[in-house]
Amino acid sequence: MTLKLQDTSGKVLSGPKLVWTLIRGFRLKYLWAAISLFIATAFQFVVPLIGSATIDYALTSEPNSSEPILRHIIDLLGGSSLVSENLWIPGVAMLGFAALGGVFNYFQKLAAAKASDGICKRLKDQLYDHIQRLTNSYLDGSQTGDLVQRCTSDVETTRIFLAAHIVEIGRGLILIVTVLPIMLSMHVGLTVASMALIPVIILYSYLYIKKVKHLFTQVDEAEGRLTSVVQENITGIRVVRAFGRHDYEIEKFEKPNSEYRDTSIKLIGIMSWFWSVSDIASLTQIGIALVASSYLAIQGSVSVGTIFAFLALMNMVLWPVRMIGRILTDFGKTSVALQRINEILTQPFETESDQVEIQPDSPSQGFIEMKEVSFSHNEGTPTVNGINLRVEPGETLAILGPSGSGKTTLMHLLLRFYDVDKGSITLDGHDLRTLDRAYLRAQFGVVLQEPFLYSRSIASNIKLGVESTDQKDIEEAARMACIHDAITDFADGYDTEIGEKGITLSGGQRQRVAISRALLRNPPVLLLDDALSAVDNETESSIIEALQKRRGKRTTIVIAHRLSTLAHADKIVVMEGGKITQSGNHETLRTEQGLYQRLWNIQTQLETILAEETEAKAEN
Template sequence: MDNITEKTINHKFNTKSELVWFFLRGSKTFFCLSVVLSFGITFFELISPKIVQYTVDYLLVDVPDEGGSIPFYLRLLLDAIGNRAFLKEHIYIMALLVALFALLSAICRYLFKVCNAHAAEKLIQRMRDKLFEHIMHLTFSWHSENHTGDIIQRCTSDVDTVKMFISEQLLSLVRIIIRIIIAMYFMIQINGILSIFSAVFIPIVVLYSFIFHNKISRSFEKADNEEGRLSATAQENLTGVRVVRAFGREQYEKERFERQNFEYTNLWIEIMRILSLFWSSNDLISGCQVMLVTVVGAVFAVKGNITVGEYIAFVSYNAMLTWPVRALGRIISEMSKAGVSIERIRYIMNSEVEKDKEDAKEVSMNQDINFENVSFTYGNGSEEVLNNVSFKIKAGTTVGILGGTGSGKSTLMYLLDRLYDLPKGCGRIMIGDTDIKDIKASHLRKNIGLVLQEPFLFSRTLSENIGITLKDNDIKQVRDAAKVAALDETIESFGQGYDTYVGERGVTLSGGQKQRTAIAQVLVSKPPVMIFDDSLSAVDTATDAKIRRGLLESTYDTTVVLISHRITTLMHADHIIVLDHGKVAEEGPHDELLKKNGIYKKIYDIQMQGI
């Protein structure tokens, strides 16, 4: 991986704000422009009541003090248009000024939405890219421990929640604060005492919102976790629908999903009950604030403490504050949901990625492979899978590995490919004279072709699946590999041949066809080491023999490891290793193992009797 990528995926985020700031790279400029435009929107909206005040007091009512409470910039504008007498005769000019400021506010609003949309999409693009990149570098064990459905939910629903919070709620919070500051400035200019009546409710709403914030946060966390479980249940059933149908488990899985959905629904009902209480009480407080200001303001106007124009302007400013103050409380409560989502994303971003040693190197893979006293357990209190296993695979030879279920056959290959790292003090695996821990993981995997027990095919054409490792999808190379895998004739029998579209996870192919496609995937890249992990189990014996002949002819200088339960698959290997309960029970060529009259001979007799 390049240096920039390596620094990115290895970075630890100690706080939520640090993670958010990291995601904002590339969109901060547009968000800053949005803040500036928010100021413009607010200013142009809030200047209109001042124009109305001037019109009522100095053009309609003839208040003696000419514009004493009018801002200097507005007075300069009005003086430039004409004197008081002129404006009195052409009062429509004041209406045009209100329309002008409304137009300027609309232009700012349009630019704000454009900048905010651009920033939001840039933000979510970076979040998805960085999350996907990080997940691709996480360890095999991490993926085994975390449900795919939950990971998807974190990368979709939680990402959208964070985007909505930053692009809408957080910017709304900024706009609300700007609006409150400017409106309170104008209101204090009109009457300080009346402004206190208006302002005293703001801290009450904020404090009240923070109390609910803590309560809602816990509920949101439970709901998000439950949604992850629900997504995992749906994902498992959709990908395993054939198994569900084959075993007639539709009703069981339906009830299981409904139970999970019932719990998730009840959590949201509880959340909405809390939010309903919060919103309704918030509205009640805001309504009391409006009523108090309107009544006290009217009393002040009657007593002559403020003019009619000032009263109209003050009530207008107070009305402009009512919704923002209510929204302020709601945004504070919504912050709890965003906080939970950011924390769930931070869990992924802070998970340990695979790391090479600083001096990791690339070595020739055409060398002997040595397993030296290898012991391994998957952790979490599980039993030891491998116990002091030692053997050698000579370069350019074919080695067979035989053993019962759970004997550690596949684990050996996972360790060789560094899908799991061998813990310190548990032996070592050598390529020539080099410990695989000192070899770059990317180099190791590029040169070890691994066909897994359960092949995974992408929703692409057969040609694209087979040539997945090729830079240019060379159809000749693809066909050559398919012929060795005894797949060419089968593909040609399909209506669209190599352009046949493979359904999700290869659902349109049989088990044997999927295995042969996976074998062709490895053959097309021609790695110096090939591992076939029970990858012929779903094909018949005749096809098995045909594939082995093809492998023998096309991999004469390649190190081949065959893992199988079938003796006929392994009997022609140069060397055979028999595992029993995580230990090497026997090893040697086929004929030699038969003479030992051990485990291998017993399995051979049982299988040959069947034949």
């Protein structure tokens, strides 16, 4: 079940509407919690009334109360004579009703806890699912730590409110609705004296929450920035140590940590004032009730038992009224948390499109064509500009160019991480913008520029995205990527657990595991984005030889800086400044003036120098 935290106009819900929407699907549990709460409260009412009846009818020689409720209670206990001779009876009765109230309080808290945990599990599931589908543009501009904060801390804030304070609101309403008539029936004047400051406390609580609500946002945002710094530092801890950046990182952490501390202290300071004032108001209310009841008792207008009942009932009402401030505080925090959560849930999925998405019945043939393709990030300078390119089925295309020339962006556009701003890209004649993303990405095996491995076994990483496969296929893919022998050297072989992002493997091993993963899918199109940059020349030659066996069968697009990686390609394009400046095969481009020839001459000279130095060392 999907939660929508905004109305039809897109405005974020608030107040009772927000709560009612949140508990959808769990309203029966909250109903049971409300029923249990009502029963528990009823039992709690009886306890002070038994005490009051005992004082007025059993502990005095002559009854000094004419309250029908108290007379009825003493009659149910066996009459004043029996009770006065057996004072254990009201004691046991009070204990029994208190115990029953405790039992139903347990049922109420259990139901509320199950409901709140269920709601928050659903909310986390929805958030996680939504984040998986968000556009790359949104994710590029978001801090990982802040997203984690919204999915954990903000959801936990919501859970606490749903588990405790919804019930407390119900308790307060039940107490006011039920206790007030009982007190009025016993004595109107004393009721007014006992409730005089309660409206003031409620009004003060409302004004307080209006004042501090913006601080909850500031605290949440400060905590999000703090989490982002911690997450980033732990992820890059090796870089920090390698460059001796400990002091810098500590200083960088100190700023968001201080901001979080300062905003938290400011909020706590205001909350301290609130609790102090509300405590004074509550104690003043008790004092007013004591003075009024004492005066009326001296006047003979009320009995001691009535005073006992009034003070007990007033305290029962006063505590939840005093808790209104905490409830409103947590509701304010919850509202802010839900607004932050809703900011994620209202972001559009990357699959949302104005065009109808289709899913062809058969796998792709691997025919790719780009016509006047242009794209820029955030409406800036175009990363690629006016690209025209045609890749035939089974053809191997190599792309060369300096950093920032737009090579990787082309890969991202092929995978529809982003959609083109101008022009079109087609796969087998279908515009990518009309293709279902799941179908489209299933046609590609991808090794990204920075291969990502999960903290799982090597086998699990290789077979990622392949629904069913056997060990033989996994090992064959690993052999093609020249990683099989290295894996078998590990103590646990393919079952070896690697650290987060494959940290226990070398850079070259991570690349080769990622290549194995792409090859295992046996896709119509293989995309290699600088996938051999961390392997040695001998390993590179072996991998290229394995890839050449696919030549003519599967389309392959390779991005690389080593010309030895590109030389075998059917077609090579050179990109500079987001445009294609040269196109041809290796033999053509190495004799044509341009970037390719310059790089070829440099690399050839370096190889010659290295060969001469190696020969000289061998002779010596």
